[in-house]
Amino acid sequence: MIGIADTRLTEAEIDAAVDVLRSGMLRQGPQVASFEQDFAAFVGARHAVASINGTTALHIAFACFLKPGDEVLVPSFTFIATATMVIAAGGVPVMCDVDPETWLIDLDDAAAKTTDRTRAIVPVHLFGNVCDIDAVKAFADRHDLQIVWDAAQAHGATFDGRDVGSFGDYVTYSFYPTKNMFVGEGGMTCTDQEDSDAQMRLLREHGMPSRYRHTMLGYNYRMTDVAAAIGRAQLKRLPDMLARRRRNGERLLAGLHGLPGLTLPTVTPRAHHAWxxxxxxxxxxxxxxxxxxxxxxxxxxxxxxxxxxPMGLHQQPVFVEMYGEHHLPVTEHLADTILALPVHHGLSDGDIDQVVEVIREVAAD
Ligand SMILES: Cc1ncc(COP(=O)(O)O)c(C=O)c1O
Known part of the structure; x- marks a missing residue:
């Protein structure tokens, strides 16, 4: 079976985890601090704050600036955490349609939904393709909005040769096992703002700058040193994993080109897709x-x-109940017709050729 993900760790990653287990240092400690530094250096961010998963990485970003009732522009075609963490931080997600070519947030629809309560936008680099960073930044400047880039699916994606993690205000990542990089459960929020870095560290740990002294309300979102040790070891092979994904993505694009009734993914101009x-x-x-x-x-x-x-966020029963029925035609069309094919780092040219062959066979019938 050619699977849809490869979530196996290497011996080096397992050894790194075992070393931590042997040390008895199970909680957040020096491995987390080093992983934050290594990850920030990898993506070119000024600061990186590790947390327990990509969901909490979003929460601590929104919690830095959202006030009750603030509206946040969210693409409807994304994983639900992008929107639920807006609500967790007191805001209101406003679901926008996506672009029919790139499947990324549609800035025209976002503009139509911008009000005097709009405080932020969450462009999601969905599937590893990159939002047009210049266009989003210009949009955010025009409307005076904060940007939280959801890069849960975009480790290693670039725009104009720069890693998407280096663009501030906030860039969030997930290290869930199916992601381009994985540690089990883990998340990271990168920022170029020193005060946000400090605030997110407090939010992560019960608003506690020193032991049992609490200066704000916070959470326990600490990453374990075991997860961080796996992450540090895996960062070393991330470039190879990404190169393999890119080779596989390009091979699929070439192999499936020209089949009637099959729309292939596009790559944003000036971007390097992370597939x-x-x-x-x-x-x-x-x-x-x-x-x-x-x-x-x-x-x-x-x-x-x-x-x-299989559905846009605006179609999810929970959001229909909260916000009523809406129609976003592009998102709904994608939800009805989209299918993800194997592209991961564990696949060889032969595997990809087999995927192509099976699809070409049925298409020819
Ligand atoms: C776009 C997006 N945002 C946020 C998340 C949340 O990450 P996690 O599952 O690590 O909490 C995911 C994970 O699937 C995601 O795909």
Whole structure:
């Protein structure tokens, strides 16, 4: 079976974790501090604050500046944490449609939904493709908004040759096992602002600058040294993992080019895609099968696939109940037709060729 993710650790990563286990230093300690430094250096950020997962990485970013009732522009086509953490920090997510080409936040729709209560925008570098950073920054300047870039799926993605982690105000990452880089559960928030760095460290640990002295309300979002040790070891192979994903992504693009009814992913101009996911849109009329039928055919032929995401956030029952019914046509079309194909770092050229062959076979019928 050609799976959709490879979540195995290397011997070096396992050894790094075991060394920490042997040391008895299980809680947040020197490994976390070093991982923060190593990660910040890798992405070119001034500061990096580790936390327990990508969800908390978002929460501590929003909690730095949101006031009750502040509105935040969120793409509807993303994982739910992007929006729920706005609410956790007291804000209101305003779901925007996405661009039909890039599947990333549509700034025209965002502009139409901007009010005098809008305080921030959360561009998500979905699937490892990169939002047009210049356009988002110009938009945020125009409307005086903070930017929280959700890079949970975009470790190593670049814009104009610069890592997306280096663009401030806040850039958040996840190290969940299926991500481009993984430690089990883990997250990181990068920022170029010194005061935010200090505040996020307090939020992460019960608002406690010194032992049992609490100056603000906070949480326990500490990363363990075991996870951080895995992260430090894995950072060393991240460039190779990314190179493999890119090779696989480009091979899929070339191999699947020109098939009727199959829309391939685009890469934002000036960006280097990180290929967290390689998603296609399946149009039954042109392709002959719909998305679910193609997924079933792939499964029969030992190829995994997945649906990211089967509905937009605005369609999620919880948000329909909270905010009522809305329609965002591009997001809804994606939710109905999108399918993720295997692209991960554990696949060889031969594996990718097999994926292409199976799809070409059924498309030809
Ligand atoms: C876009 C996006 N944001 C946030 C998260 C949350 O990360 P975590 O699962 O580590 O909490 C994810 C994880 O799937 C994600 O894909």
């Amino acid at each position: 967290h996911q390689f998603c296609v849109l399946v149009d039954k009329e042109g392709f002959g099968l719909d998305r679910d039928e193609l997924a079933a055919f792939l499964r029969e032929n030992e190829v995994g696939s997945a649906v990211h995401y």
